Amino acid sequence: MNDVVYSINGPVVKVRDTDAFSMMEMVYVGNTRLMGEVISVNAHETTIQVYESTTGLKPGEPVYSTGHPISLTLGPGILRNIFDGVERPLKSIAKESGDFIPTGSHVDSLDKEKLWDVTITVKPGDYLKGGDIYATVPETGLITHKCMVPPYMKGTVKEIKSNGLYKIDDTVVILETMDGDQELSLCQKWPIKNARPVNKRLPISMPLVTGQRVLDTLFPIAKGGTAAIPGGFGTGKTMTQHQIAKWCDADIIIYIGCGERGNEMTQVLEEFSELIDPKSNKPLVDRTVLIANTSNMPVAAREASIYTGVTLAEYYRDMGYHCAIMADSTSRWAEALREISGRLEEMPAEEGFPAYLPSRLAAFYERAGYTENLNDTKGSVTIIGAVSPQGSDFSEPVTQNTKRFVRTFWALDKALAYARHYFAINWTQSYSEYIPDVERWYIKNVDPQFMNDRQELSSILAEESKLMEIVQLMGSDVLPDDQKLIIEIARVIRVGYLQQNAFHKDDTYVPLDKQFKMMEVILYLYKKANEVVAEGKPMRTVIETGIFDEVVKMKYDVPNDHLELFNDYYTKIDKICASIE
Numbered sequence: 001m002n003d004v005v006y007s008i009n010g011p012v013v014k015v016r017d018t019d020a021f022s023m024m025e026m027v028y029v030g031n032t033r034l035m036g037e038v039i040s041v042n043a044h045e046t047t048i049q050v051y052e053s054t055t056g057l058k059p060g061e062p063v064y065s066t067g068h069p070i071s072l073t074l075g076p077g078i079l080r081n082i083f084d085g086v087e088r089p090l091k092s093i094a095k096e097s098g099d100f101i102p103t104g105s106h107v108d109s110l111d112k113e114k115l116w117d118v119t120i121t122v123k124p125g126d127y128l129k130g131g132d133i134y135a136t137v138p139e140t141g142l143i144t145h146k147c148m149v150p151p152y153m154k155g156t157v158k159e160i161k162s163n164g165l166y167k168i169d170d171t172v173v174i175l176e177t178m179d180g181d182q183e184l185s186l187c188q189k190w191p192i193k194n195a196r197p198v199n200k201r202l203p204i205s206m207p208l209v210t211g212q213r214v215l216d217t218l219f220p221i222a223k224g225g226t227a228a229i230p231g232g233f234g235t236g237k238t239m240t241q242h243q244i245a246k247w248c249d250a251d252i253i254i255y256i257g258c259g260e261r262g263n264e265m266t267q268v269l270e271e272f273s274e275l276i277d278p279k280s281n282k283p284l285v286d287r288t289v290l291i292a293n294t295s296n297m298p299v300a301a302r303e304a305s306i307y308t309g310v311t312l313a314e315y316y317r318d319m320g321y322h323c324a325i326m327a328d329s330t331s332r333w334a335e336a337l338r339e340i341s342g343r344l345e346e347m348p349a350e351e352g353f354p355a356y357l358p359s360r361l362a363a364f365y366e367r368a369g370y371t372e373n374l375n376d377t378k379g380s381v382t383i384i385g386a387v388s389p390q391g392s393d394f395s396e397p398v399t400q401n402t403k404r405f406v407r408t409f410w411a412l413d414k415a416l417a418y419a420r421h422y423f424a425i426n427w428t429q430s431y432s433e434y435i436p437d438v439e440r441w442y443i444k445n446v447d448p449q450f451m452n453d454r455q456e457l458s459s460i461l462a463e464e465s466k467l468m469e470i471v472q473l474m475g476s477d478v479l480p481d482d483q484k485l486i487i488e489i490a491r492v493i494r495v496g497y498l499q500q501n502a503f504h505k506d507d508t509y510v511p512l513d514k515q516f517k518m519m520e521v522i523l524y525l526y527k528k529a530n531e532v533v534a535e536g537k538p539m540r541t542v543i544e545t546g547i548f549d550e551v552v553k554m555k556y557d558v559p560n561d562h563l564e565l566f567n568d569y570y571t572k573i574d575k576i577c578a579s580i581e
Contacts, residue, residue, distance in 0.1 A: 075187025085305030131374025140286035211509035224370030231412025232392030250324035259332025320377030464490035496552035
């Protein structure tokens with residue numbers, strides 16, 4: 001007798017009196033074979049979380065066991081693709097079923113008919129272990145896909161096929177193992193809830209260069225690091241992630257739209273398909289995977305979408321690539337956990353979230369890292385998660401628990417966003433704990449003075465925030481000239497350095513060399529103006545020369561490929577300061 005549905009509560013389905021299912025097993029529920037996962041087992045009933053809409057499902061319909069956990073198909077064809085939360089390709093479903101995903105849709109994750117140009121890189125008699133590369137495939141114009149022996153498998157190459165065109169399920173290598181001959185094709189399966197193994201985790205030492213001044217200079221994130229972007233509605237979380245995805249120096253970008261509005265995801269899909277990768281002049285989608293799990297899709301699939309994204313990132317990391325995940329937003333993911341927890345009648349913790357919210361967040365962010373892989377290559381997974389606290393309240397549980405597990409915190413400020421200050425990252429609330437880790441890299445690869453300049457900029461901004469409290473109480477006239485200078489130079493830093501124009505060809509991406517030279521000019525102006533004020537000359541006369549506004553505009557006036565023009569600013573500053581009576 002088949003096991004059958006006993007009760008249905010939204011995405012939560014129960015089966016009575018069965019021992020046919022094991023924990024975390026993937027099952028198919030009902031006559032339409034909806035995908036689900038076993039989340040609770042006891043002597044009397046089994047609880048299943050269904051990743052599709054259960055509308056129309058009735059008690060008494062059969063439940064089918066598969067005997068294995070929810071797993072992804074990993075192979076050529078992942079890049080350029082758009083998946084839902086459980087790796088179903090949305091383009092293929094659209095061709096087959098139209099604009100809406102039908103329940104029980106079973107479309108292959110990767111195209112099984114497409115032929116790939118395969119180069120075998122091993123020969124008979126070679127000993128291979130988990131992670132070793134046995135074939136390469138040019139997956140896109142930018143990325144070479146490396147087919148690897150599945151972890152925990154080892155043996156001697158018994159037979160190889162000739163180089164040529166193959167489908168992803170075709171056998172290209174036969175491996176002789178202790179358990180018999182194993183056929184290796186171009187793809188493999190991996191369970192999404194399990195982190196892929198590595199040789200060892202390496203110390204973090206390189207920044208993820210984004211070309212965004214406020215991030216690279218003040219609050220850098222390292223390759224293999226974690227960051228949170230908390231902010232209320234309209235503060236620019238999604239746009240910040242878009243900009244990082246476009247310009248950061250990761251090899252692979254995985255963008256997870258987790259519970260976001262459909263029109264936002266449409267914008268992402270349209271933008272990414274038109275963008276040209278600045279490093280190669282090829283389409284950016286050649287190194288991008290999009291996972292679209294919009295707010296109108298089944299709530300349970302939001303949880304899976306996060307794990308799907310990080311598993312894909314780990315797979316490419318194992319090939320030796322640097323991967324960056326944009327998770328937008330982990331608050332929607334936490335809300336999905338809360339909804340399912342409520343349906344399971346679990347004891348709620350703070351604000352109704354389940355008590356295991358912190359451990360789930362920790363398990364997700366812990367999968368980031370800079371690693372030495374099983375095949376001795378080095379790769380990284382960097383996770384940048386947006387958080388959407390209601391009413392910009394950073395004391396709510398998701399933001400607070402995320403803060404415990406990430407080392408970079410880019411706090412978005414509603415006042416800055418409404419003042420059109422882009423990025424709206426608040427420089428007093430944000431921080432990066434990676435500065436000591438990446439300091440040596442900046443000194444070696446940019447300039448020995450870079451981190452000192454960064455520190456001086458931070459000190460000026462901190463000093464300004466203290467002075468502004470006095471100004472708001474008593475007005476700026478009560479300040480002595482040296483403090484008026486701090487407020488003026490802080491304005492130059494805020495408007496001329498931290499604020500960035502994503503639509504200007506030279507300001508949308510700023511190389512580190514230019515960032516350093518801009519800091520140097522600003523600090524030189526501060527030093528010379530300080531000398532003028534120390535001589536007793538009024539601060540007003542320095543401001544009236546217009547030099548502060550000229551320095552603000554240097555981000556537009558100096559093209560990224562003509563950095564020698566910065567020398568003119570030193571001459572101009574010297575000339576103006578010397579001429580003040």
